[in-house]
Every structure is written in C-alpha cells, then in structure tokens.
Amino acid sequence: MLPKQVIRRINTICSAYFWHGSPETAKGAKVAWDSLSVPKQKGGLGLRNLLSWNDTCGLKLIWLLYFRAGSIWVAWMRNKYLSHSTFWALNEKNYRFSWMLRKLLKLRSKAYYFLKIKIGNGDDTFFWWDPWTPFGPLIHYFGTNGPTLLGIPLFSTVKDQTTSTGWNLSPARSEKQTLLYAYITTINLSLSSDKAVWMIDEVTQRSFCSRNVWNKIRDPKPLVPWYQLVWHKARIPKHAFTVWLFILNRNPTLDRLVRWGCDVEKTCLLCGEEEESRDHLFFQCSYSAGIWKNIVAILTPLVAPSHWESTIIWLNSASLSKDTFLALLQAWHACIYEVWSERNRRYHSGKTLPPSSVYRNVLNACTNRAQSLVLHNPDRLSLLRCWESH
Numbered sequence: 001m002l003p004k005q006v007i008r009r010i011n012t013i014c015s016a017y018f019w020h021g022s023p024e025t026a027k028g029a030k031v032a033w034d035s036l037s038v039p040k041q042k043g044g045l046g047l048r049n050l051l052s053w054n055d056t057c058g059l060k061l062i063w064l065l066y067f068r069a070g071s072i073w074v075a076w077m078r079n080k081y082l083s084h085s086t087f088w089a090l091n092e093k094n095y096r097f098s099w100m101l102r103k104l105l106k107l108r109s110k111a112y113y114f115l116k117i118k119i120g121n122g123d124d125t126f127f128w129w130d131p132w133t134p135f136g137p138l139i140h141y142f143g144t145n146g147p148t149l150l151g152i153p154l155f156s157t158v159k160d161q162t163t164s165t166g167w168n169l170s171p172a173r174s175e176k177q178t179l180l181y182a183y184i185t186t187i188n189l190s191l192s193s194d195k196a197v198w199m200i201d202e203v204t205q206r207s208f209c210s211r212n213v214w215n216k217i218r219d220p221k222p223l224v225p226w227y228q229l230v231w232h233k234a235r236i237p238k239h240a241f242t243v244w245l246f247i248l249n250r251n252p253t254l255d256r257l258v259r260w261g262c263d264v265e266k267t268c269l270l271c272g273e274e275e276e277s278r279d280h281l282f283f284q285c286s287y288s289a290g291i292w293k294n295i296v297a298i299l300t301p302l303v304a305p306s307h308w309e310s311t312i313i314w315l316n317s318a319s320l321s322k323d324t325f326l327a328l329l330q331a332w333h334a335c336i337y338e339v340w341s342e343r344n345r346r347y348h349s350g351k352t353l354p355p356s357s358v359y360r361n362v363l364n365a366c367t368n369r370a371q372s373l374v375l376h377n378p379d380r381l382s383l384l385r386c387w388e389s390h
C-alpha cells in the first residue's frame with residue numbers, strides 16, 4: 001500500500017510520460033489521467049487506476065486478517081490490536097495505531113461489501129460492530145442511540161442476546177428494529193463458531209481474487225455505445241487512439257483552439273471554405289467527404305452519412321457481414337487518421353496532398369493491416385478480400 005500523495009505523484013509522472021514521452025512536464029494532457037484508467041468499454045483506455053488498485057491491496061490485507069490465521073503478520077496484528085476489540089470498533093483517528101492499520105480501518109466502508117459474519121453460536125461476534133446482518137454494522141444502521149434504544153450494551157456479543165430457546169430481544173419500537181428482527185429470526189443459531197465469509201455479489205469466494213474485488217470497487221460508469229467501433233479486432237493502434245480522441249473531441253481542432261483563446265484563423269485548411277471542427281472534418285468537408293464516400297463504396301452500396309453523430313449511429317447499426325463490418329471500421333479509422341494527418345501536414349509544414357493521395361494512403365493502410373492479420377490468422381482472409389481487388 002502506498003500513501004495517496006505518492007500515488008498522485010506517480011500518476012502525474014505517468015501522465016507526462018504518456019502524453020509527452022518525458023516524465024518532466026505534466027501540462028497539455030488531452031484527457032485526464034483518471035479518465036484514461038476507466039475500462040475501454042466505458043470510454044477510457046483501460047489503464048490501471050493506482051488509487052483503486054491500492055485500495056484493492058488494502059482489502060487483501062483485511063482478507064488476510066480473517067482468512068490467513070497462520071501468517072506472522074496476522075498473528076502480530078491480532079495480538080497487538082485485536083485482542084481486546086474487534087477490527088470494526090477501532091478508531092481510525094487513533095494516532096497510536098500504525099499508519100498501515102489506520103489505512104485499513106479507513107477501508108472498512110469498502111470491506112463491508114465483501115466481508116460477512118455467518119452466525120453459529122454468536123459468541124465471537126459483536127452485536128453492534130461486526131458485519132453480520134445485511135444492514136452492515138448495526139452501530140451505523142441505528143446510530144449512536146442504538147444501544148440505548150434496544151437496551152443492548154455497546155460491546156455485547158450476539159450470543160448475549162440469545163437464550164437456550166432462541167433470541168432474547170426487546171419489543172420492536174421502530175421500522176428499523178422491525179426490519180432487523182425480521183432478518184434475525186431467519187438465522188439458525190447452532191453450536192458451531194461464527195465464521196467469516198468473503199462474498200462478491202452474494203457468492204462466497206474461496207480465495208481473494210484481486211481482479212474481481214478491483215472491478216467491484218472501481219467507479220461505476222456506464223458502458224459507452226461506441227466501444228466496439230474503436231477497439232475492434234482489425235484496428236491499427238495509432239488509428240484507434242486518434243479515433244478515440246476524436247470521439248471524446250479532445251484533439252486541437254481550430255474551433256477548440258479559438259475557444260481556448262488562441263488567436264488563429266478558424267477556416268478549414270483542407271477546403272478553405274468553412275470553419276474547422278471535428279464534425280466538419282469528418283466528413284462534411286468537401287475535401288474529406290469524397291475520400292470517405294469512395295472508400296465506403298468499395299465495401300458496400302449503402303450510403304454513409306456525412307455527419308459525425310449520424311456516422312456513429314450508422315456504423316453501430318449497419319447490417320453487413322462480419323468481415324465487411326470490420327473492413328468498414330478499418331476504413332473509418334484510416335480516413336480519420338489520414339485526413340487529420342493531412343490537416344496537420346498543412347498546419348505545420350504547409351505541404352499539401354491531393355484527396356486522391358490521401359485516399360490511396362487509406363487504402364494501403366487497410367490492406368497492409370489485413371495482410372498482417374492473415375499471417376497470424378488465416379480466418380481473416382475474407383477481410384483481406386474486401387480490400388484486395390482495389
């Protein structure tokens with residue numbers, strides 16, 4: 001486990017390296033580092049988020065406390081901190097505790113999701129503190145008035161509330177109490193000891209699976225509808241990355257530069273007619289529209305829309321064979337990449353290529369990629385055939 005400040009510093013260095021190839025300058029990131037560490041299906045690049053990964057490592061230590069009694073560290077922790085109290089009752093602001101223990105105590109709100117106590121005879125479980133009901137620790141569920149309200153002392157065990165014939169509880173006087181009692185009466189008390197279980201989505205886990213735990217504690221984000229359009233099987237990484245940035249609209253098109261306060265001419269460098277923006281470049285611009293239209297015509301008689309949003313909807317719903325669809329996505333990526341390269345060529349060096357050359361570059365990129373895929377997987381031959389006759 002690492003301190004948060006260290007994680008922040010590492011993230012800054014990684015971000016600088018990712019965007020500039022050097023760890024020195026963190027400025028100018030097109031997409032925030034936190035957004036990159038979102039899974040690809042949810043719009044990011046699937047990089048590992050150190051903060052939530054760090055929490056996962058902390059949860060593993062909590063898991064060890066309960067499920068690895070043979071470990072020296074566990075024996076030491078139990079002896080030093082847990083011989084007189086339960087883990088769930090310790091004060092996380094007690095600075096006599098080690099840094100590591102305080103970090104673990106702060107993770108309890110996440111650990112409640114995974115760790116449950118199955119009641120046997122109730123002897124080892126603290127009524128108010130341990131997570132033995134679906135309501136979490138009852139001291140949080142009822143608040144600090146709980147012990148007075150229910151007439152149960154703060155450090156009572158669950159067994160203290162039972163008799164040889166069953167439960168011994170005061171009559172319910174609130175909705176919360178009624179709900180708790182309704183749950184408690186479903187528990188079958190036995191002679192065996194209470195047992196900790198580690199659960200994910202109500203399924204008991206035999207071991208600690210970092211990936212599953214990590215997936216559960218990461219920020220919940222909705223799936224993005226364009227995931228398969230960007231990260232398809234025949235993609236060229238630099239093309240996919242450019243498309244991903246354009247989907248998020250994070251490339252420095254002239255309309256965005258003007259919005260940031262840059263004093264630049266907004267006219268499109270390709271057609272010289274309209275203002276440059278993502279939606280204009282792909283493919284409302286008279287320069288790029290022809291390239292896109294001609295490439296699509298190789299693959300399908302369907303007419304592709306020229307508006308950005310409509311193109312995404314059209315690609316998602318185009319009814320084509322699997323390989324033609326892959327080829328179409330390749331074409332879309334390559335058009336965006338090559339048109340953007342041509343725009344940058346004009347912007348930075350003033351050199352220009354006619355649309356026919358850019359069209360040729362798009363075709364070559366798609367064909368070369370399909371050829372290299374066939375070398376590894378002969379099943380991709382039908383993808384290559386989409387391109388070969390041209």
Ligand SMILES: [Zn+2]
Pocket residue numbers: 268269270271272273274280281284285286287
């Ligand atoms: Zn234009």
